[in-house]
Amino acid sequence: MIEIIIYVFLGIGVFFNLLASFGLIRFPDVYTRLHAGTKCTTFGSIFLSLAVIMYGLRLWYLEGFNSGNSVLVIHTIIALICILVTNPTGAHAIARAAHRSGVMPAKAVVDDLKDDRKKGRGRKKK
Amino acid sequence: MKKFIVATVIGFLVYLLLTTSSGNDFFIWSYSEIVVGIIFAIIVGIIVRNVFIKDNFRMLNPVRWLVLLVYLIGPFFISMARANLDVAYRVITGRINPGIVKIDPKLKTDLGVTMLANSITLTPGTLSVDVDEDKNQLYIHWINVKEDALKKKPRDCKYVCGGFPKWVRRIAE
Amino acid sequence: MSEMSKIVRTISNSLFPFIMIYGLYVIMHGHLTPGGGFQGGAVVASGCALMLVAYSSGWVFKKVKESDLSVLESIGAIGFISLAFLGIGVTFFYNFLVGSNLLFGEIPPAGPNTGNLNTAGLLPLMNLSVGLKVIAGLFAIVAVMAFVASRGMRKK
């Protein structure tokens, strides 16, 4: 039973990771590529880590309470938390750097940030 | 002094999490691990006490952590799954309508703004690009701009991030 | 404009103690798990570089001076060499603590096991001194270079 759950989780994780790299190729500009590259890899990594956590819990149950398998479960949870914290922050840093270095979104309907930055710069010059 | 004690206790708990199943003197830890962990936690607490906690001790309340857990498992995870299906749809069809909008979530603390920005980055169709340092307003790249949202100048929150500011206010303020 | 945005600063503040605890864990468990003085020292130095990039080099040099970093590195080097000299009664680098009832004196059972921290004699102490040396040295290189780069930009 639990093996089927592990297989399903592995399948979902690999599907979303592949989707992320295809989205990276297909989208037209930096910001939409960040959408694919951040969300899909984070979601896929969550499911891959959940599969490993299930596997470790199963080993922990089979081999007894004092075997070393608790390290597998807890360290995977810590790695998952690190990914969840650092990944969106890195995406935010890249997006801000791209906008400040002059890469504008392609085919944009509305761009409030550009207008506000232009206004602020004008005020500083006066 | 209070900052030092909080940083030390949190460092010690993290060290205990890292060294599970090292013996069976004290549950699944051995005494030598605990002694070394206390020494390291004191060193780290002395170094980071002014950086780790600025001035507020709101997150020490365990009820807030419980609400955070409920938030992560419930609405956050569901909207994250919706986000990924949305991205899959856009990868296959290639239909986008992007723009950068400005919203005013009316949050006061740094932690609240950080949590809201990271939640927005991981949920459907939105990505936080920049933050106003004084007024805590967020600039958000939106992959599919709706016409209704463009009427007022600080755009309406409910189109972009749903009920997230309410949850974040309950957790971090 | 020398600091990064508010989100990056908040995340760096809450991640910095965790990186330090993790690096000290890698240094201290060098004789049980993969890692050791050099690896853990590189991890802690990278954590300090995270603070340097989130704030600025001027902010870092208000907290710690480069002469302090030099002193820390020298303490690490002297500790390592004196630990090696302590066993000069038999040979240089003689591990005299193994098998005695002093600090870190036990001998683990043969074969694969989860391990006990209180083993291996001089090795944890040497790991600690090398770790101190690597932390101070690598962070001093990065911080001094960043400070000189920003000062050169200001002069123009």
Add this chain to the structure above:
Amino acid sequence: MIEMILHAALPILIVVTAIIAVLFKDLVSATIALAAMSLLLSLEFYILQAPDVAIAEAGVGACLTTAILIISIKATKRMEDE
């Protein structure tokens, strides 16, 4: 069989990223390619079951080397002269 594929594919990727890092004229792009090479090299060490070297490569190669190179580029000119 699957391990053979891994041991054949990863070194080819490492060589490709190294050649890219040499060929770029923009130094920031070359640094990015070098960081990607360092990541893949660490994965190769990890698959060859040498986690000690993998941690050292992670700390020094992927983080501190990138930092030092970026700081040096900041203090000098960015584009390479023809």
Add this chain to the structure above:
Amino acid sequence: MIDAFMLTLVLLIISIVISLIRVVFGPTVPDRVVGLDTINTLVIASMVIFGAASKEVIYIDVAIVYALLSFVSTLFIAKYLEGGRF
């Protein structure tokens, strides 16, 4: 079970190759950084998978180190691109 993990690892390597195309042909520098960020997360995921596949408990430590430190190099490049002083 082990075969499933190894097959997952091969698929992750294929996805790393596809992301590498964006690093090579990205028209601007931020595009290349996005590719590097994606490769970071994929490498962390494959390290976790291989640690479970080889049944070595202590190998997961390397994945934690990578998850913490790859973020720092991304921040350095981002700070250079937005023109801030170090």
Add this chain to the structure above:
Amino acid sequence: MKNARNLIAATALAICAVFLIFSSIMMHPFGKPSDSSMDDYIISNAQNETGANNAVTSVVFDYRGFDTLAEATVLFTAVAGVIMLFRREKHE
């Protein structure tokens, strides 16, 4: 002139490639060194003699301690050089 230089470089590259391919064909199988007496000694005795579970650390810090000493010297020299090169002048 430039043509001749390219020719020499191509020849050297070809010779190097031939030797590398030959050595990779003649290489030992993975995990089986040609002389394994030293490895066997360390694998069987390291845990008992130094008391460390991780054999790599026992080699680096105990059996081959002088290498680590030299590495520490290299790092010390590098840090001293960088700090001396980028020192802050007092009169500024």
